[in-house]
Amino acid sequence: MEADIHYRRDTLLTRRQVEAFCRLSTSSIYRFMRDGLFPEPIRVGRRALV
Numbered sequence: 001m002e003a004d005i006h007y008r009r010d011t012l013l014t015r016r017q018v019e020a021f022c023r024l025s026t027s028s029i030y031r032f033m034r035d036g037l038f039p040e041p042i043r044v045g046r047r048a049l050v
Contacts, residue, residue, distance in 0.1 A: 012042065012050040 013021065018029060032038035041049040 012044065014050055015041070 015026065015029065018024070019026060022029075024032075029038060033040055044050050
């Protein structure tokens with residue numbers, strides 16, 4: 001199944017949306033963040049990250 005998702009450049013995405021868009025697993029995303037190859041999440045609320 002291919003992700004048919006289109007986002008504007010200034011749209012904030014949840015981790016699940018990033019997984020679908022990039023076709024990456026959660027662990028791959030966190031590994032890329034750790035290695036500096038992927039942006040860190042942004043806190044938009046007390047308990048919300050995007």
